[in-house]
Amino acid sequence: xxxxxxxxxxxxxxxxxxxxxxxxxxxxxxxRRWANNRELNDDKEDKIVESRFHRWRREAEEIFGLEIExxxxxxxxxxxxxxxxxxxxxxxxxxxxVNDIIKGNxxxxxxxxxxxxxxxxxxxxxxxxxxxxxxxxxxxxQSFWRNEPTYPTVEPYSLKMFRQRWYLLAKVLDNxxxxxxxxxxxxxxxxxxxxxxxxxxxxxxxxFEANNIFANLMGISGIGNKIEKVKIVVEEEQAKYLRxxxxxxxxxEVWTGDWESEFEYKLIVNEEFMRELRAYxxxxxxxxxEWLREEFRKEAERTLRAYKKTKGKN
Numbered sequence: 001x002x003x004x005x006x007x008x009x010x011x012x013x014x015x016x017x018x019x020x021x022x023x024x025x026x027x028x029x030x031x032r033r034w035a036n037n038r039e040l041n042d043d044k045e046d047k048i049v050e051s052r053f054h055r056w057r058r059e060a061e062e063i064f065g066l067e068i069e070x071x072x073x074x075x076x077x078x079x080x081x082x083x084x085x086x087x088x089x090x091x092x093x094x095x096x097x098v099n100d101i102i103k104g105n106x107x108x109x110x111x112x113x114x115x116x117x118x119x120x121x122x123x124x125x126x127x128x129x130x131x132x133x134x135x136x137x138x139x140x141x142q143s144f145w146r147n148e149p150t151y152p153t154v155e156p157y158s159l160k161m162f163r164q165r166w167y168l169l170a171k172v173l174d175n176x177x178x179x180x181x182x183x184x185x186x187x188x189x190x191x192x193x194x195x196x197x198x199x200x201x202x203x204x205x206x207x208f209e210a211n212n213i214f215a216n217l218m219g220i221s222g223i224g225n226k227i228e229k230v231k232i233v234v235e236e237e238q239a240k241y242l243r244x245x246x247x248x249x250x251x252x253e254v255w256t257g258d259w260e261s262e263f264e265y266k267l268i269v270n271e272e273f274m275r276e277l278r279a280y281x282x283x284x285x286x287x288x289x290e291w292l293r294e295e296f297r298k299e300a301e302r303t304l305r306a307y308k309k310t311k312g313k314n
Contacts, residue, residue: 006125012040013060017068017077024074027053063128123195124159127168130197131156134204136173140193149193150177154185155202158210160220162272165190167220169213184213186220218248219272230265230273231287238283239263247276262287 019025019033031047038044048056057068067078130137137156142149154170161167166189172180214220216227231254234242239261242251247265254262267273269292277284277296286293 007122008040009059010063010125013056013063015040016056017060017064017066020068020075021077024076026073027075030075062132063125065132123189123192124166126195126197127156127159127189130195131159133197134201136198136200136202137170138196138198139187141187142191142193144191150175150180152177152180152185152187153198154187157184157204157208158213160186160210160214162219168192169210169220169223184223186223215249216266217268217270217273218276219270221272222268222270225268225270227266228269228289228292230267230269230289230292231262232265232277233260233262233285233287234280235260235283238280247273 015037016030019030023029025033030053034041034048035044035046060066061068069076069078127137129135136153138151138153140149140151152170152175153173154168155173156168156170158169159166160169168187168189170185170187172183172185175181213223217223217225236257236259239253239256242263243253248267250264250266252264254264265273269289274292274295277286278299286296
């Protein structure tokens with residue numbers, strides 16, 4: 001097999017788990033699936049050699065927190081109900097499965113368009129290994145907002161995907177940016193230059209649940225900030241989109257009119273949420289809180305001034 005980089009191996013592990021979870025195949029049926037996979041099987045092998053199959057099996061079990069069993073000649077996935085790691089990884093498995101299924105249909109490659117996920121996949125295997133082993137990570141991170149990289153050593157707690165990007169939630173133990181030490185921070189995987197699993201162990205916080213950390217916000221920023229009530233009025237055509245795809249699980253439709261509707265949220269107002277509201281343009285009006293309404297009013301005035309200028313002039 002020509003490709004052996006971490007990102008490709010991770011996709012192979014995910015493919016193996018999804019294949020087994022799909023229909024409890026025999027070893028021969030797994031080989032036939034592999035032979036027909038033109039995306040990952042770039043050497044057009046007719047089977048997965050035995051040693052590699054068992055190596056992938058062991059690695060997949062460790063990374064995804066599950067057990068691959070063989071019962072009466074058929075492979076199956078044993079998923080403990082209390083496996084938080086498996087629940088965490090299930091979304092990743094689903095994402096890779098859909099991506100590989102569509103990529104496998106080459107005849108439709110001009111009809112099915114996918115959004116790219118930046119190259120953060122490279123570090124997924126290392127980060128998952130560190131999470132599984134409760135080992136710290138030593139990283140080099142290049143933020144969009146700083147000219148120089150930072151060098152954090154962190155306790156990796158959770159992974160989250162948002163807007164086609166993977167993010168790591170971690171507690172900072174040491175960093176060239178001293179203000180971050182001791183705090184929870186999120187790191188975009190596509191901005192991690194390198195990630196090395198150390199031999200230093202850490203203990204997860206008692207009763208840690210990643211869902212609780214992110215429950216009161218949209219996206220990944222603003223962890224621990226104040227929760228506020230937000231009220232907006234949206235024109236009816238745009239309200240239809242909010243009904244079918246709520247911006248946040250706290251969304252409630254307060255009243256519905258012929259031409260517009262009011263929605264309410266209880267969440268941390270962060271940049272991701274504000275950016276989503278801005279996308280609705282003049283079809284949306286912020287009612288509460290007052291500071292957010294004032295912020296959107298000032299932005300509207302700045303936009304109006306920009307369009308009153310002569311085109312291309314300051």
